[in-house]
Amino acid sequence: xxxxxxxxxxxxVRAGGxxxxxxxxxxxxxxxxxxxxxxxxxxxxxxxxxFALAALGLAAITMSLTDLPLRVTLKRxxxxxxxxxxxxxxxxxxxxxxxxxxxxxxxASQEGLxxxxxxGIRANAVVLMMLSLLSGMTPVALGHTLxxxxxxPVLVHLMMFTVRYISVLHDEYHRLRMAxxxxxxxxxxxxxxxxxxxxxxGMLVVRSLERAERxxxxxxxxxxxxxxxxxxxxxxxxxxxxxxxxxxxxxxxLVILDRTYVFAY
Amino acid sequence: xxxxxxxxxxxxxxGGGVLAVAGLGLGLRKLPIDKIPATGVLSATFFVAxxxxxxxxxxxxxxxxxxxxxxxxxxxxxxxxxxxxxxxxIFFGFGGLTVLGVNTVNIAFPAVLAGLLFRGMVSRSNxxxxxxxxxxxxxxxxxxxxxxxxxxxxLSGDGFVPAAxxxxxxxxxxxxxxxxxxxxxxxxxxxVKPSLxxxxxxxxxxxxxxxxxxxxxxxxxxxx
Numbered sequence: 001x002x003x004x005x006x007x008x009x010x011x012x013v014r015a016g017g018x019x020x021x022x023x024x025x026x027x028x029x030x031x032x033x034x035x036x037x038x039x040x041x042x043x044x045x046x047x048x049x050x051f052a053l054a055a056l057g058l059a060a061i062t063m064s065l066t067d068l069p070l071r072v073t074l075k076r077x078x079x080x081x082x083x084x085x086x087x088x089x090x091x092x093x094x095x096x097x098x099x100x101x102x103x104x105x106x107x108a109s110q111e112g113l114x115x116x117x118x119x120g121i122r123a124n125a126v127v128l129m130m131l132s133l134l135s136g137m138t139p140v141a142l143g144h145t146l147x148x149x150x151x152x153p154v155l156v157h158l159m160m161f162t163v164r165y166i167s168v169l170h171d172e173y174h175r176l177r178m179a180x181x182x183x184x185x186x187x188x189x190x191x192x193x194x195x196x197x198x199x200x201x202g203m204l205v206v207r208s209l210e211r212a213e214r215x216x217x218x219x220x221x222x223x224x225x226x227x228x229x230x231x232x233x234x235x236x237x238x239x240x241x242x243x244x245x246x247x248x249x250x251x252x253x254l255v256i257l258d259r260t261y262v263f264a265y
Numbered sequence: 266x267x268x269x270x271x272x273x274x275x276x277x278x279x280g281g282g283v284l285a286v287a288g289l290g291l292g293l294r295k296l297p298i299d300k301i302p303a304t305g306v307l308s309a310t311f312f313v314a315x316x317x318x319x320x321x322x323x324x325x326x327x328x329x330x331x332x333x334x335x336x337x338x339x340x341x342x343x344x345x346x347x348x349x350x351x352x353x354x355i356f357f358g359f360g361g362l363t364v365l366g367v368n369t370v371n372i373a374f375p376a377v378l379a380g381l382l383f384r385g386m387v388s389r390s391n392x393x394x395x396x397x398x399x400x401x402x403x404x405x406x407x408x409x410x411x412x413x414x415x416x417x418x419x420l421s422g423d424g425f426v427p428a429a430x431x432x433x434x435x436x437x438x439x440x441x442x443x444x445x446x447x448x449x450x451x452x453x454x455x456x457v458k459p460s461l462x463x464x465x466x467x468x469x470x471x472x473x474x475x476x477x478x479x480x481x482x483x484x485x486x487x488x489x
Contacts, residue, residue, distance in 0.1 A: 040362040044271055044278065076358040083359075084269050087418075087428045095424035112424060122271025127358045134355050142355065154293050154301065159348045161305020162312065166352075169306070169313045187320050194442060197319050198449020201330060205310055205337065205450065206458045212306040216299065226298035 022067035025136045028240040029145040035247050036133045040126045042251045049114065051258040052121040058250065059128035066132045073131050080127050084120065091116035139163040144232045157228055169208055176200055267353075267368060268414065270361030274421040281367030281417065285347070288373060292343035300341065307338060308345035312352065319446065321438050331372055331410065332403035333447050335380030336387060337454075337461055342380060346373040367417050375409035387451065388463045395462065396452035403447025404440045411436040 024032070043055045063073065092100070095112030102108070134142070140163065147156045180196065187193050216224075273281075296304060314328040334342040347369045353359045360368050383402040387395045415429035454461050 037362055040270055044363045045275060080269060080358050083267055084272065086431065087272065087425070090428050090431070091424050094427045095422075115422075115424065119271045123269040123361065126270035126361050126363070130355065130362055131358050135358075139352065139356065152293055154296055154298070155289065155344055155348075157301050158296070158305050158308065158344055159351070161302060162308040162345075162348045163352065165306045165309035166312050169309050170316065173313050173317065189320055189322060191445065193320065194445040195449040197317070197328070198446040198451075199453045201314060201317070201328065201333075201446065202450035202453030202457070204313065205307065205333070206454060206461065208306045208310045209303060209458070209461060212303040215306070216302045219302065 022136070023065045024062060024132060025066060026239075027243050028234055028236050029137055029141055030149055030234060030236070031240045031244050032133045032137070033142075033145050033149065035244070036130050038248070039129050039133075039251060042255050043122050043125050043129075045255060046122065046258050047118075048258050049118050049121065051254055052118055052125060054254060055251075056121055056125040056128065058254075059125045059132065063128055063132040066136055068132060068136060073128070073135075076131060077124060077127055080123065081120070084123060088116040088120050091119070141232075144230055144234070147230050148232070148234055153227070156230075160228070165208070165211075168211075169204065172207060173200075173204055176203060267360040268364050268371075268417065270363050272421065272425075273364060273367060273417060277417050277420050278363050278367060281364070281370050283366070284374075285366035285369040288343040288370065288377070289347060292340045292345075292377075295340045296344065304338065304341050304345055305348075307334070308348050311345065312349040315349070315353070319442055321442055326439050326442065328446060329372070329407060329410075329443060330403070330447065330450070331376035332379045332383075332406035332443065333399065333450055335376035335378070335406060336384055336399060336402055336451065337380075339380050339384065340377055342376045343369070343373045346376060371410050371413040371417065375406040375413065378409065379403075379406040384462070387455075388459075392452050392455040395455040396448045399451025399455075400444040400448030402451075404444030407436065407440045407443045411440075 039055075039059075043052065046052045046055060063070075092108035092112035095109050095115060097109030097111030099107040100110045100113065137145070140160065143156050143160045143163065146159070147153065177200070180200065185196060187197075311330055311334050314330040317328045318325040319328060331342070331346065334346060338345055347365075350360060350365060350368055350372065354361060354365055354368075379402040382405070383398050387398045387402070390398065411433050415433050418425040418429040418432065451462070
Protein backbone atom coordinates (compact mmCIF):
# COMPACT_ATOMS: atom_id res chain seq x y z
CA UNK A 1 0.00 0.00 0.00
CA UNK A 2 2.91 2.30 0.64
CA UNK A 3 3.77 2.25 -3.07
CA UNK A 4 2.02 5.61 -3.22
CA UNK A 5 4.71 7.04 -1.04
CA UNK A 6 7.59 5.25 -2.78
CA UNK A 7 11.08 6.59 -3.36
CA UNK A 8 10.53 7.04 -7.06
CA UNK A 9 7.68 9.47 -6.72
CA UNK A 10 8.45 12.91 -8.09
CA UNK A 11 9.36 15.39 -5.39
CA UNK A 12 8.24 18.33 -7.47
CA VAL A 13 4.64 19.36 -7.68
CA ARG A 14 3.91 18.50 -11.30
CA ALA A 15 2.93 14.86 -11.32
CA GLY A 16 4.26 12.47 -13.91
CA GLY A 17 6.82 14.82 -15.48
CA UNK A 18 6.12 15.04 -19.20
CA UNK A 19 2.83 13.10 -19.15
CA UNK A 20 -0.21 15.08 -20.04
CA UNK A 21 -2.62 14.95 -17.10
CA UNK A 22 -6.17 13.70 -17.49
CA UNK A 23 -9.11 16.07 -17.93
CA UNK A 24 -9.75 16.25 -14.18
CA UNK A 25 -6.06 16.09 -13.30
CA UNK A 26 -5.38 19.26 -15.30
CA UNK A 27 -7.43 21.47 -13.00
CA UNK A 28 -5.78 23.58 -10.33
CA UNK A 29 -5.19 21.32 -7.29
CA UNK A 30 -6.61 23.98 -4.99
CA UNK A 31 -9.92 23.90 -6.84
CA UNK A 32 -9.97 20.10 -6.63
CA UNK A 33 -9.30 20.05 -2.87
CA UNK A 34 -11.99 22.64 -2.15
CA UNK A 35 -14.43 20.92 -4.54
CA UNK A 36 -13.93 17.55 -2.82
CA UNK A 37 -14.53 19.10 0.61
CA UNK A 38 -17.66 20.96 -0.49
CA UNK A 39 -18.97 17.85 -2.22
CA UNK A 40 -18.44 15.77 0.94
CA UNK A 41 -20.24 18.28 3.13
CA UNK A 42 -23.19 18.61 0.73
CA UNK A 43 -23.59 14.88 0.15
CA UNK A 44 -23.57 14.13 3.87
CA UNK A 45 -26.44 16.60 4.23
CA UNK A 46 -28.63 14.93 1.56
CA UNK A 47 -31.79 13.27 2.88
CA UNK A 48 -33.30 11.52 -0.13
CA UNK A 49 -31.97 8.39 -1.76
CA UNK A 50 -32.70 9.63 -5.30
CA PHE A 51 -30.48 12.66 -4.88
CA ALA A 52 -27.77 10.69 -3.11
CA LEU A 53 -27.82 8.42 -6.17
CA ALA A 54 -27.46 11.51 -8.38
CA ALA A 55 -24.44 12.51 -6.32
CA LEU A 56 -22.99 9.02 -6.77
CA GLY A 57 -23.59 9.39 -10.51
CA LEU A 58 -21.79 12.75 -10.48
CA ALA A 59 -18.85 11.10 -8.71
CA ALA A 60 -18.86 8.26 -11.24
CA ILE A 61 -18.80 10.74 -14.15
CA THR A 62 -15.87 12.56 -12.54
CA MET A 63 -14.17 9.21 -12.06
CA SER A 64 -14.56 8.41 -15.77
CA LEU A 65 -12.82 11.69 -16.64
CA THR A 66 -9.67 10.75 -14.72
CA ASP A 67 -6.98 8.32 -15.75
CA LEU A 68 -7.14 6.32 -12.52
CA PRO A 69 -7.17 2.54 -12.98
CA LEU A 70 -10.79 1.51 -12.56
CA ARG A 71 -10.10 -1.77 -10.79
CA VAL A 72 -7.88 -0.27 -8.10
CA THR A 73 -10.40 2.45 -7.35
CA LEU A 74 -13.29 -0.01 -7.14
CA LYS A 75 -11.19 -2.21 -4.87
CA ARG A 76 -10.60 0.68 -2.51
CA UNK A 77 -14.30 1.43 -2.46
CA UNK A 78 -15.02 -2.22 -1.69
CA UNK A 79 -12.50 -2.10 1.17
CA UNK A 80 -14.35 0.91 2.57
CA UNK A 81 -17.69 -0.90 2.18
CA UNK A 82 -16.23 -3.77 4.18
CA UNK A 83 -15.96 -1.43 7.15
CA UNK A 84 -19.61 -0.46 7.14
CA UNK A 85 -21.35 -3.60 5.93
CA UNK A 86 -22.06 -4.89 9.46
CA UNK A 87 -23.55 -1.58 10.50
CA UNK A 88 -25.69 -1.39 7.36
CA UNK A 89 -27.00 -4.92 7.81
CA UNK A 90 -27.91 -4.21 11.42
CA UNK A 91 -29.67 -0.91 10.80
CA UNK A 92 -32.98 -2.29 9.43
CA UNK A 93 -33.36 -4.52 12.47
CA UNK A 94 -32.62 -1.83 15.02
CA UNK A 95 -34.61 1.09 13.62
CA UNK A 96 -38.23 1.15 14.75
CA UNK A 97 -40.82 1.49 11.97
CA UNK A 98 -43.05 -0.41 9.57
CA UNK A 99 -42.13 -4.08 9.77
CA UNK A 100 -41.12 -5.57 6.43
CA UNK A 101 -39.69 -9.05 6.88
CA UNK A 102 -38.92 -11.16 9.91
CA UNK A 103 -35.67 -13.12 10.09
CA UNK A 104 -35.03 -15.33 13.12
CA UNK A 105 -37.57 -13.39 15.14
CA UNK A 106 -36.02 -10.01 14.36
CA UNK A 107 -38.12 -7.55 12.42
CA ALA A 108 -36.56 -5.50 9.66
CA SER A 109 -38.22 -2.13 9.27
CA GLN A 110 -38.60 -0.28 6.01
CA GLU A 111 -37.31 2.99 7.47
CA GLY A 112 -34.20 1.25 8.71
CA LEU A 113 -33.53 -0.32 5.33
CA UNK A 114 -33.96 3.06 3.60
CA UNK A 115 -31.60 4.68 6.09
CA UNK A 116 -29.01 1.96 5.56
CA UNK A 117 -29.20 2.35 1.77
CA UNK A 118 -28.90 6.12 2.10
CA UNK A 119 -25.84 5.86 4.36
CA GLY A 120 -24.22 3.38 1.99
CA ILE A 121 -24.80 5.52 -1.10
CA ARG A 122 -23.60 8.70 0.59
CA ALA A 123 -20.42 7.02 1.84
CA ASN A 124 -19.64 5.59 -1.59
CA ALA A 125 -20.35 8.87 -3.37
CA VAL A 126 -18.01 10.84 -1.11
CA VAL A 127 -15.21 8.29 -1.31
CA LEU A 128 -15.49 7.94 -5.09
CA MET A 129 -15.43 11.72 -5.59
CA MET A 130 -12.52 12.10 -3.21
CA LEU A 131 -10.51 9.36 -4.88
CA SER A 132 -11.17 10.72 -8.36
CA LEU A 133 -10.42 14.36 -7.51
CA LEU A 134 -7.53 13.93 -5.11
CA SER A 135 -5.81 10.56 -5.33
CA GLY A 136 -4.28 11.43 -8.70
CA MET A 137 -2.21 14.04 -6.90
CA THR A 138 1.15 13.15 -5.43
CA PRO A 139 1.28 13.54 -1.63
CA VAL A 140 3.86 16.29 -2.14
CA ALA A 141 1.50 18.19 -4.41
CA LEU A 142 -1.18 17.83 -1.74
CA GLY A 143 1.18 19.39 0.79
CA HIS A 144 1.85 22.35 -1.50
CA THR A 145 -1.86 22.74 -2.16
CA LEU A 146 -2.74 22.79 1.53
CA UNK A 147 0.06 25.32 2.08
CA UNK A 148 -1.37 27.54 -0.64
CA UNK A 149 -4.82 27.16 0.95
CA UNK A 150 -3.38 28.73 4.13
CA UNK A 151 -3.16 25.63 6.30
CA UNK A 152 -0.73 26.16 9.22
CA PRO A 153 2.79 25.79 7.77
CA VAL A 154 3.91 23.62 10.71
CA LEU A 155 1.19 21.10 9.92
CA VAL A 156 2.10 21.09 6.22
CA HIS A 157 5.80 20.59 7.00
CA LEU A 158 4.87 17.77 9.36
CA MET A 159 2.83 16.13 6.62
CA MET A 160 5.63 16.45 4.07
CA PHE A 161 8.03 14.80 6.51
CA THR A 162 5.60 11.99 7.17
CA VAL A 163 5.08 11.41 3.46
CA ARG A 164 8.82 11.39 2.86
CA TYR A 165 9.60 8.84 5.55
CA ILE A 166 6.70 6.40 5.21
CA SER A 167 8.41 4.49 2.41
CA VAL A 168 11.81 4.61 4.15
CA LEU A 169 10.37 3.18 7.36
CA HIS A 170 8.29 0.65 5.51
CA ASP A 171 11.50 -0.64 3.93
CA GLU A 172 13.10 -0.65 7.38
CA TYR A 173 10.17 -2.71 8.63
CA HIS A 174 10.60 -5.20 5.81
CA ARG A 175 14.31 -5.49 6.61
CA LEU A 176 13.59 -6.26 10.27
CA ARG A 177 10.83 -8.63 9.29
CA MET A 178 13.14 -10.44 6.87
CA ALA A 179 15.70 -10.86 9.65
CA UNK A 180 13.00 -12.38 11.85
CA UNK A 181 11.95 -14.70 9.05
CA UNK A 182 15.50 -15.89 8.57
CA UNK A 183 15.55 -16.86 12.24
CA UNK A 184 12.44 -18.95 11.74
CA UNK A 185 9.79 -16.55 13.06
CA UNK A 186 6.21 -17.31 12.05
CA UNK A 187 3.27 -15.21 13.18
CA UNK A 188 0.90 -17.32 15.30
CA UNK A 189 -1.57 -16.74 18.07
CA UNK A 190 0.76 -16.79 21.05
CA UNK A 191 2.55 -14.52 23.47
CA UNK A 192 5.83 -15.01 21.66
CA UNK A 193 4.36 -13.54 18.46
CA UNK A 194 2.96 -10.49 20.23
CA UNK A 195 6.21 -9.93 22.11
CA UNK A 196 8.20 -10.21 18.90
CA UNK A 197 5.93 -7.73 17.14
CA UNK A 198 6.32 -5.40 20.11
CA UNK A 199 10.11 -5.61 19.92
CA UNK A 200 9.90 -5.14 16.16
CA UNK A 201 7.83 -2.00 16.50
CA GLY A 202 9.88 -0.68 19.41
CA MET A 203 13.03 -1.14 17.34
CA LEU A 204 11.34 0.68 14.48
CA VAL A 205 10.55 3.63 16.76
CA VAL A 206 14.09 3.76 18.14
CA ARG A 207 15.67 3.57 14.70
CA SER A 208 13.32 6.16 13.25
CA LEU A 209 14.11 8.58 16.04
CA GLU A 210 17.84 8.13 15.54
CA ARG A 211 17.25 8.74 11.85
CA ALA A 212 15.32 11.91 12.69
CA GLU A 213 18.25 13.19 14.74
CA ARG A 214 20.61 12.66 11.79
CA UNK A 215 18.10 14.31 9.45
CA UNK A 216 17.78 17.38 11.65
CA UNK A 217 21.55 17.73 11.89
CA UNK A 218 21.90 17.40 8.13
CA UNK A 219 19.17 19.97 7.62
CA UNK A 220 20.82 22.39 10.02
CA UNK A 221 24.09 21.94 8.11
CA UNK A 222 22.23 23.04 5.01
CA UNK A 223 20.86 26.13 6.71
CA UNK A 224 17.39 24.99 7.82
CA UNK A 225 15.77 27.91 9.57
CA UNK A 226 12.32 26.50 10.23
CA UNK A 227 10.84 27.20 6.86
CA UNK A 228 10.80 25.21 3.65
CA UNK A 229 10.68 27.19 0.44
CA UNK A 230 7.54 25.92 -1.29
CA UNK A 231 8.09 26.38 -4.99
CA UNK A 232 5.27 25.45 -7.32
CA UNK A 233 3.51 26.83 -10.34
CA UNK A 234 -0.14 26.57 -9.40
CA UNK A 235 -2.25 28.94 -11.41
CA UNK A 236 -5.96 29.61 -11.28
CA UNK A 237 -6.88 29.69 -14.96
CA UNK A 238 -10.09 30.29 -16.83
CA UNK A 239 -11.05 26.62 -17.05
CA UNK A 240 -10.63 26.27 -13.28
CA UNK A 241 -13.12 29.08 -12.82
CA UNK A 242 -15.55 27.43 -15.24
CA UNK A 243 -15.16 24.10 -13.41
CA UNK A 244 -15.68 25.75 -10.02
CA UNK A 245 -18.85 27.55 -11.10
CA UNK A 246 -20.25 24.48 -12.90
CA UNK A 247 -19.55 22.23 -9.92
CA UNK A 248 -20.99 24.70 -7.45
CA UNK A 249 -24.19 25.17 -9.47
CA UNK A 250 -24.63 21.41 -9.82
CA UNK A 251 -24.32 20.57 -6.16
CA UNK A 252 -26.31 23.60 -5.01
CA UNK A 253 -29.09 22.42 -7.31
CA LEU A 254 -28.73 18.96 -5.79
CA VAL A 255 -29.15 20.15 -2.23
CA ILE A 256 -31.99 22.57 -3.02
CA LEU A 257 -33.91 19.89 -4.93
CA ASP A 258 -33.24 17.47 -2.07
CA ARG A 259 -34.90 19.83 0.38
CA THR A 260 -37.84 20.99 -1.78
CA TYR A 261 -38.79 18.29 -4.31
CA VAL A 262 -40.79 15.33 -3.03
CA PHE A 263 -41.14 12.23 -5.15
CA ALA A 264 -44.78 11.19 -5.40
CA TYR A 265 -45.10 7.61 -4.33
CA UNK B 266 -12.33 1.83 13.77
CA UNK B 267 -12.79 4.23 10.91
CA UNK B 268 -16.24 5.74 10.63
CA UNK B 269 -17.21 6.59 7.06
CA UNK B 270 -18.89 9.63 5.56
CA UNK B 271 -22.64 9.69 5.59
CA UNK B 272 -23.32 7.72 8.76
CA UNK B 273 -23.04 10.35 11.47
CA UNK B 274 -25.41 13.20 12.25
CA UNK B 275 -24.25 16.69 11.20
CA UNK B 276 -24.07 17.83 14.84
CA UNK B 277 -21.61 15.06 15.66
CA UNK B 278 -19.52 15.88 12.58
CA UNK B 279 -19.35 19.57 13.46
CA GLY B 280 -18.59 18.83 17.12
CA GLY B 281 -15.82 16.44 16.13
CA GLY B 282 -14.41 18.98 13.68
CA VAL B 283 -14.30 21.72 16.31
CA LEU B 284 -12.64 19.44 18.88
CA ALA B 285 -10.13 18.25 16.30
CA VAL B 286 -9.17 21.82 15.34
CA ALA B 287 -8.75 22.68 19.03
CA GLY B 288 -6.58 19.62 19.63
CA LEU B 289 -4.53 20.34 16.51
CA GLY B 290 -4.00 23.92 17.64
CA LEU B 291 -2.80 22.79 21.06
CA GLY B 292 -0.59 20.09 19.58
CA LEU B 293 0.98 22.43 17.02
CA ARG B 294 1.72 25.03 19.69
CA LYS B 295 3.74 22.40 21.55
CA LEU B 296 5.66 21.57 18.38
CA PRO B 297 8.78 23.75 18.00
CA ILE B 298 10.35 23.86 14.57
CA ASP B 299 13.28 21.73 15.79
CA LYS B 300 10.92 18.90 16.64
CA ILE B 301 9.24 18.70 13.23
CA PRO B 302 11.64 16.09 11.78
CA ALA B 303 11.35 13.83 14.84
CA THR B 304 7.58 14.17 14.98
CA GLY B 305 7.23 13.65 11.24
CA VAL B 306 9.38 10.53 11.29
CA LEU B 307 7.43 9.14 14.26
CA SER B 308 4.18 9.99 12.52
CA ALA B 309 5.43 7.95 9.56
CA THR B 310 6.34 5.14 11.98
CA PHE B 311 2.80 5.03 13.32
CA PHE B 312 1.50 5.07 9.74
CA VAL B 313 3.68 2.03 9.06
CA ALA B 314 2.25 0.43 12.23
CA UNK B 315 -1.15 0.50 10.55
CA UNK B 316 0.33 -1.59 7.72
CA UNK B 317 1.60 -4.28 10.11
CA UNK B 318 -0.89 -7.12 10.47
CA UNK B 319 -0.89 -9.23 13.61
CA UNK B 320 -2.79 -12.52 13.80
CA UNK B 321 -5.74 -12.58 16.20
CA UNK B 322 -7.61 -15.87 16.25
CA UNK B 323 -8.40 -16.98 12.73
CA UNK B 324 -8.16 -13.43 11.37
CA UNK B 325 -5.63 -10.61 11.63
CA UNK B 326 -5.75 -6.99 12.70
CA UNK B 327 -3.46 -4.08 11.98
CA UNK B 328 -1.63 -2.33 14.78
CA UNK B 329 -2.71 1.14 15.85
CA UNK B 330 -0.22 1.82 18.64
CA UNK B 331 -1.89 5.07 19.61
CA UNK B 332 -1.04 4.49 23.29
CA UNK B 333 2.65 4.33 22.44
CA UNK B 334 2.28 7.42 20.25
CA UNK B 335 0.87 9.29 23.24
CA UNK B 336 3.69 8.05 25.49
CA UNK B 337 6.41 9.09 23.08
CA UNK B 338 4.89 12.25 21.62
CA UNK B 339 2.57 13.71 24.27
CA UNK B 340 0.30 16.42 22.87
CA UNK B 341 2.08 16.38 19.51
CA UNK B 342 0.55 12.91 18.99
CA UNK B 343 -2.57 14.82 17.94
CA UNK B 344 -1.13 16.40 14.76
CA UNK B 345 1.00 13.30 14.13
CA UNK B 346 -1.98 10.95 14.11
CA UNK B 347 -4.10 13.51 12.22
CA UNK B 348 -1.57 13.51 9.38
CA UNK B 349 -1.71 9.72 9.19
CA UNK B 350 -5.51 9.72 9.07
CA UNK B 351 -5.56 12.47 6.44
CA UNK B 352 -3.21 10.52 4.18
CA UNK B 353 -5.22 7.32 4.68
CA UNK B 354 -8.47 9.10 3.93
CA ILE B 355 -7.28 10.84 0.76
CA PHE B 356 -5.08 8.19 -0.82
CA PHE B 357 -6.65 4.94 0.39
CA GLY B 358 -10.25 6.03 0.87
CA PHE B 359 -10.35 4.78 4.50
CA GLY B 360 -12.66 7.02 6.46
CA GLY B 361 -13.76 10.20 4.79
CA LEU B 362 -13.34 13.94 4.62
CA THR B 363 -16.27 15.09 6.73
CA VAL B 364 -15.61 12.49 9.45
CA LEU B 365 -11.90 13.32 9.55
CA GLY B 366 -12.45 15.49 12.62
CA VAL B 367 -14.44 12.83 14.46
CA ASN B 368 -11.95 10.09 13.54
CA THR B 369 -9.00 12.23 14.65
CA VAL B 370 -10.60 12.99 18.00
CA ASN B 371 -11.55 9.33 18.47
CA ILE B 372 -8.02 8.09 17.92
CA ALA B 373 -5.73 10.97 18.92
CA PHE B 374 -7.46 12.16 22.07
CA PRO B 375 -7.22 8.77 23.86
CA ALA B 376 -3.57 8.64 22.76
CA VAL B 377 -2.84 12.04 24.31
CA LEU B 378 -4.74 11.08 27.45
CA ALA B 379 -2.82 7.81 27.77
CA GLY B 380 0.39 9.79 27.37
CA LEU B 381 -0.58 12.31 30.05
CA LEU B 382 -1.68 9.57 32.47
CA PHE B 383 1.18 7.12 32.09
CA ARG B 384 4.17 9.11 30.89
CA GLY B 385 5.35 10.34 34.26
CA MET B 386 5.09 6.89 35.83
CA VAL B 387 6.73 5.16 32.87
CA SER B 388 9.68 7.55 32.85
CA ARG B 389 10.39 6.92 36.54
CA SER B 390 10.15 3.12 36.64
CA ASN B 391 12.44 0.24 35.67
CA UNK B 392 11.92 -1.50 32.31
CA UNK B 393 9.61 -4.24 33.62
CA UNK B 394 7.24 -1.87 35.41
CA UNK B 395 7.45 0.47 32.40
CA UNK B 396 6.40 -2.42 30.16
CA UNK B 397 3.38 -3.19 32.35
CA UNK B 398 2.40 0.49 32.40
CA UNK B 399 3.00 0.76 28.66
CA UNK B 400 0.73 -2.20 28.09
CA UNK B 401 -1.93 -0.55 30.20
CA UNK B 402 -1.51 2.66 28.18
CA UNK B 403 -1.88 0.74 24.89
CA UNK B 404 -4.99 -1.16 25.99
CA UNK B 405 -6.45 1.95 27.63
CA UNK B 406 -6.17 4.12 24.53
CA UNK B 407 -7.80 1.47 22.32
CA UNK B 408 -10.57 0.95 24.87
CA UNK B 409 -11.22 4.68 25.03
CA UNK B 410 -11.15 4.91 21.23
CA UNK B 411 -13.84 2.24 20.91
CA UNK B 412 -15.90 4.00 23.58
CA UNK B 413 -15.57 7.25 21.61
CA UNK B 414 -16.54 5.49 18.37
CA UNK B 415 -19.53 3.97 20.15
CA UNK B 416 -20.52 7.37 21.54
CA UNK B 417 -20.27 9.09 18.16
CA UNK B 418 -22.45 6.35 16.62
CA UNK B 419 -24.97 6.41 19.47
CA LEU B 420 -25.26 10.21 19.32
CA SER B 421 -26.14 9.97 15.62
CA GLY B 422 -29.29 7.90 16.05
CA ASP B 423 -30.86 5.24 18.22
CA GLY B 424 -30.63 2.76 15.36
CA PHE B 425 -26.85 2.76 15.76
CA VAL B 426 -26.85 1.82 19.45
CA PRO B 427 -26.60 -1.97 18.88
CA ALA B 428 -23.88 -1.38 16.30
CA ALA B 429 -22.07 0.80 18.84
CA UNK B 430 -22.24 -1.99 21.44
CA UNK B 431 -21.01 -4.48 18.85
CA UNK B 432 -18.06 -2.21 18.02
CA UNK B 433 -17.05 -2.16 21.67
CA UNK B 434 -17.26 -5.91 22.28
CA UNK B 435 -15.66 -6.79 18.93
CA UNK B 436 -12.62 -4.74 19.91
CA UNK B 437 -11.87 -6.45 23.22
CA UNK B 438 -9.37 -8.92 21.64
CA UNK B 439 -7.76 -5.99 19.82
CA UNK B 440 -7.33 -4.18 23.13
CA UNK B 441 -5.56 -7.23 24.58
CA UNK B 442 -3.26 -7.60 21.57
CA UNK B 443 -2.45 -3.88 21.47
CA UNK B 444 -1.70 -3.99 25.17
CA UNK B 445 0.68 -6.93 24.80
CA UNK B 446 2.46 -5.47 21.78
CA UNK B 447 2.73 -2.02 23.42
CA UNK B 448 4.14 -3.59 26.59
CA UNK B 449 6.87 -5.36 24.63
CA UNK B 450 7.63 -2.22 22.62
CA UNK B 451 7.90 -0.09 25.76
CA UNK B 452 10.13 -2.72 27.38
CA UNK B 453 12.49 -2.57 24.42
CA UNK B 454 12.50 1.22 24.30
CA UNK B 455 13.10 1.46 28.06
CA UNK B 456 16.10 -0.83 27.66
CA VAL B 457 17.54 0.55 24.44
CA LYS B 458 16.71 4.25 24.44
CA PRO B 459 15.11 5.33 27.72
CA SER B 460 15.40 9.02 26.82
CA LEU B 461 12.53 8.51 24.34
CA UNK B 462 10.12 8.03 27.22
CA UNK B 463 11.36 11.00 29.26
CA UNK B 464 9.38 14.24 29.21
CA UNK B 465 10.87 16.77 26.80
CA UNK B 466 12.18 19.20 29.44
CA UNK B 467 14.13 16.56 31.35
CA UNK B 468 15.79 15.54 28.09
CA UNK B 469 17.02 19.08 27.55
CA UNK B 470 18.26 19.08 31.18
CA UNK B 471 20.21 15.95 30.45
CA UNK B 472 21.60 17.36 27.24
CA UNK B 473 22.67 20.57 28.98
CA UNK B 474 24.40 18.57 31.70
CA UNK B 475 26.16 16.49 29.09
CA UNK B 476 27.25 19.62 27.23
CA UNK B 477 28.52 21.18 30.47
CA UNK B 478 30.39 17.99 31.27
CA UNK B 479 31.95 17.92 27.81
CA UNK B 480 33.02 21.56 28.14
CA UNK B 481 34.58 20.82 31.51
CA UNK B 482 36.40 17.81 30.13
CA UNK B 483 37.62 19.83 27.18
CA UNK B 484 38.99 22.46 29.58
CA UNK B 485 40.72 19.83 31.66
CA UNK B 486 42.20 18.22 28.58
CA UNK B 487 43.92 21.43 27.54
CA UNK B 488 45.33 21.81 31.07
CA UNK B 489 46.75 18.35 31.15
